[in-house]
Amino acid sequence: MRLIVAGVEKEYADGLSLTRLIELEKVATPQYVTVSLNDAFVESGAFPDTFPRDGDSVEFLYFMGGGR
Amino acid sequence: MAFAHEQLERYSRHIILKEVGVRGQRKLLESRVLVVGAGGLGSPAALYLAAAGVGTIGIVDADVVDLSNLQRQILHSTPDVGRAKVESARETLEALNPEVTVQVSRLRLSADNILDRIRDYDFILDGTDNFPAKFLINDACVIARKPFSHAGIIRFQGQMMTYVPGRGPCYRCVFENPPPPDAVPTCSQAGIIGAMGGVIGSLQAMEAVKYLLGIGSLLTGSLLTYDALKAAFRKIPLPARKNCAVCGERPSISAPFDYAQDACVLP
Ligand SMILES: [Zn+2]
Numbered sequence: 001m002r003l004i005v006a007g008v009e010k011e012y013a014d015g016l017s018l019t020r021l022i023e024l025e026k027v028a029t030p031q032y033v034t035v036s037l038n039d040a041f042v043e044s045g046a047f048p049d050t051f052p053r054d055g056d057s058v059e060f061l062y063f064m065g066g067g068r
Numbered sequence: 069m070a071f072a073h074e075q076l077e078r079y080s081r082h083i084i085l086k087e088v089g090v091r092g093q094r095k096l097l098e099s100r101v102l103v104v105g106a107g108g109l110g111s112p113a114a115l116y117l118a119a120a121g122v123g124t125i126g127i128v129d130a131d132v133v134d135l136s137n138l139q140r141q142i143l144h145s146t147p148d149v150g151r152a153k154v155e156s157a158r159e160t161l162e163a164l165n166p167e168v169t170v171q172v173s174r175l176r177l178s179a180d181n182i183l184d185r186i187r188d189y190d191f192i193l194d195g196t197d198n199f200p201a202k203f204l205i206n207d208a209c210v211i212a213r214k215p216f217s218h219a220g221i222i223r224f225q226g227q228m229m230t231y232v233p234g235r236g237p238c239y240r241c242v243f244e245n246p247p248p249p250d251a252v253p254t255c256s257q258a259g260i261i262g263a264m265g266g267v268i269g270s271l272q273a274m275e276a277v278k279y280l281l282g283i284g285s286l287l288t289g290s291l292l293t294y295d296a297l298k299a300a301f302r303k304i305p306l307p308a309r310k311n312c313a314v315c316g317e318r319p320s321i322s323a324p325f326d327y328a329q330d331a332c333v334l335p
Contacts, residue, residue: 064226
């Protein structure tokens, strides 16, 4: 299936969970990433049971703390 | 009120813009913006706001200028090392534009004082360096119905979003709660390329100016990210969270509160 992950369209295995996608994409600090799937936030507890489908769009949102 | 000749000249490049004009410039002169943190983000932001003739600029910062700040915090110069950042900031901004009133508060914002500090301002700009402060500013602005610009920068990356009451998600919609101290790196631990504050802080000033003028579209409902090494900007749509603890349908947060400070921001 094709997914658009962080704006880039790529081929992924069917039946991939968000948890597995986070591993595959080598997300830094995976326990603190916010994920949106087709413009809706996914609760982190639901990552293992959320399976993006062909054509879906996934965004990772990261904490960024600095500023001074 | 008619513009004096000197004002017409100072702001001439604004006034010839059809989106600004004399009316817009007058709006800026009557506007009040609070900059929290006179550091990497707050420095360029405050400089551009002062240059633009934003009539009243508030600066909040508790710290003194450190030599390691000067690689990016361009409000301050070498002779300012050891001085209160708010004093150094005041001097720089008044020299740039004597017409601007600079109101400084040498303190750290907390649940006890934040609502008083933000009350008199039209727009708030978050230039802080830690998550407790970022959540505090978000909650206070949502509760007091104040628009604000959020930003964070680290290493070669920066990101920002704008909150306007009733127009899309707040910072807590996106991130819910601060990460535990030291779970994600901050500037002092991870480093920051100096010009990043210039890029993102200037964009924060741009958001403030557009909001004050009522022109264009803002970064409400989207997160702008900048990766300097890839030379790439992205604008990521942000949904609102219906169950957001502060701006959601049944909010559980009705007053600002303090999280424990990150260990790394203590002197
Ligand atoms: Zn919210």
